[in-house]
Amino acid sequence: MLGHEIIWRTESAVGFRLPESEAEIVIQNVRDYQEIDLKVDSADAAAQRIRDAGVAVIVPPFGIQIGRAVVVEDPWGNRMVLLDSSKGSLVTDADGQVIGVG
Numbered sequence: 787m788l789g790h791e792i793i794w795r796t797e798s799a800v801g802f803r804l805p806e807s808e809a810e811i812v813i814q815n816v817r818d819y820q821e822i823d824l825k826v827d828s829a830d831a832a833a834q835r836i837r838d839a840g841v842a843v844i845v846p847p848f849g850i851q852i853g854r855a856v857v858v859e860d861p862w863g864n865r866m867v868l869l870d871s872s873k874g875s876l877v878t879d880a881d882g883q884v885i886g887v888g
């Protein structure tokens with residue numbers, strides 16, 4: 787309804803492209819809350835930098851479809867997911883359905 791281009795979709799999530807950007811908004815229906823995801827070069831390195839800065843790592847680095855992710859919490863209790871695409875990007879069919887990683 788906001789006019790953002792759909793980049794990809796699965797049964798539980800949809801990725802929308804932000805105008806004139808490589809950034810995307812992802813909306814999901816698995817959890818009853820939304821989260822902030824930030825793309826980083828390396829989730830493992832980001833987790834270490836976060837720990838070194840004294841910020842809480844809530845969920846240690848783990849594998850995801852496109853690479854690795856880590857869940858952190860800032861001093862005000864806001865949780866963020868830092869993720870990398872070390873395994874590649876989502877590959878979609880003509881309808882935008884995710885069919886793999888490439």
